[in-house]
Amino acid sequence: TTVKAVVLDQSDALADALFSDYRRHHANVRATVAGLLADIHQELEKLGRGDEPIRLAITGSGGLALADSLDVPFVQEVIAETEAIDKEYPQADVIIELGGEDAKITYLKPTPEQRMNGSCAGGTGAFIDQMATLLDTDAAGLNEMATQYETLYPIASRCGVFAKTDLQPLI
Template identity: 50%
Template sequence: MKLGLDIGSTTIKCVVLDDENKLIYSTYERHYSRITEKIAEILALVRTKIDGVENAAVALSGSAGMGVAESVGIDFIQEVYATRVAANTFIPGTDVVIELGGEDAKILFLTNGLEVRMNGTCAGGTGAFIDQMATLLNVKLEDMDELAKQHEKTYTIASRCGVFAKTDIQPLLNQGARKSDIAESIFNAVVSQTVAGLAQGREIEGQIVYLGGPLTFMSELRNCFDRTLGTKGICPENSLYYVASGAALCAEKTIDFDKVIEKVKNYRGSGNFAFNQPLFNNEEEYRKFCDRHAKADVKQKELKGYKGKAYIGMDAGSTTVKGVVLNDDGELLYSKYLPSKGSPVEIMKGFLDEIYEINPEINVVSSAVTG
C-alpha cells in the first residue's frame, strides 16, 4: 500500500494505492492557503478511513509541497517526474501530457526522452485565469463550461495576462456580446496561451493526455484543444490525481503518522519573507489619520424632494460602475459605487431607476458618461 499527496497552488489531492497500484482512496480539496492545516486534516482522515495505511510508504509532490516535505520528513517527488511516472504506468504510450493547474501550466513531451515546458510566475492561461474571467462575467466557475457550449461566435481575447484579457472583454460586454460567446473565447485564449506560449513551435502530436482541474471539469475546454491541435486527446479516469498517484508510485519510506501530523500543524515555513513596515505604528496614529481624512469628506445633500437643476455623471470602468447626481451648485445629492457584474448597462439603468424612484419629479438638465 502506498500514499501520495499532491500539494498544488490551490488544491490538495491525496491518493492511496493498493499493492497492484489500484486506486482505493482519493480526495480533492481546495486548501484556501491553509496548506498545513489541510495536510494534517487529510492525513488524520485517511488513517481513520483505510485499514493498514499507517504501514504505507508515503511521498509528497506539488508546487507548494517541497518546504513542508523537507521539514516534516516526508519524501518529496518533483511533480513533473511524478506526472511522467503516472502517465507511463496508467497510460503506456503517452506522447504528450498537457496539464493545467490552478496557477501553473505545463506540456510534457515524453517521446524520445523527456522535455518539459512550463509557465513562469504569471498565471495567465491557467485555472486562476479562468476563475478571474468567470468573476468578470458574473457567472459561477462551474457554469463556464455549459455556457461555452452554447456559443455562436468567438472573439480574439488576450490570454497572457488577466488584465489584458479584461481590457478585451469589458468592451464586448458593454456592446452586448453574449456571455456564451465570451466564455468560448476565453477557452480559446487559454488554448492559444498554452500552445503558443509553451510548445513554442514544437509539434504536439501522437497520444495526448489532458490532466489537471480545468481540463478535467471543462469538456468544452478540451474540445477547444482538440480543434486547435486537430486530434482527440484523452482525459483519463482519475485525471485529477495523476501527480499524487505518481508520488505514491515513487514512495519508499513509511512515516509515523502522529509525529508527522504534529510537525505539519507546527510548520511555519522558512520565515525568510520580504515585508513592508506597517502603515501605522499604533492605534493613535491610525486615529489621527482617520480624523485628518474625515475633514476632506464630501458633504451630501438630500436628493428626495430636490426641485432645482440636477446633473448626472456616470463612470463605467472595467470592473465597477460609479454614478453621481449633483445640484446646481456642484454639491453631491446622490452617489453609487457598484461592481459591473459583467452587465454595466444594466447596472447603469438600475442607478437611473433608483434616482427617479427617490425623486420622480427630478429636473435633469444634463448628463454625461465616461470610462
C-alpha cells in the same frame, strides 16, 4: 491553491486507488493537510487497513518544505505526473498542467521535453475557476465541455487576462 492526495495499494494503479481527494486550502495549508490525513486514516480504518504500513511521498510547489519537516521523500511534480501518466496512459504524448502558480506542458514523445509559462500566473488555477464560474460549471464541467467541442477558437495563451478578454465575447 489546493492539496491533493491519492492512496494506492500494492498494485500502484490509479484505478485501484483506496482514497483520493482534491481540496482547496484557502491559504490554510496546515489545517487542510491535517484534515486530509485524518480522512485518509479514517478511510483506511473503514477498509480494515488502518494498521498496515504505508509509503508516503510528497510532491507539488509547496511540498518540499512539508516533506522536509515530516522527513518523507519529495518527488518533483513534473517527474511524478510524467511517471503516473506514462504508467496509466502509455499512449499519451503530451501532458498539460495548469497549476496555481504556472502552466506546464510536457511533450512525452519522441523524447521528453518540458516547457513552462511562469511569466503570468493569471492563466493558471484562478483563471480556470473564473472561466468555470462564467460558464456556470466547475473545473470538471469544463473538462466535459471540452470533450464536446465543435470549433477551436484562437485565444491568447501567455496571459490569463488576455485569454479572458478573448473568451468573453465568444460566450
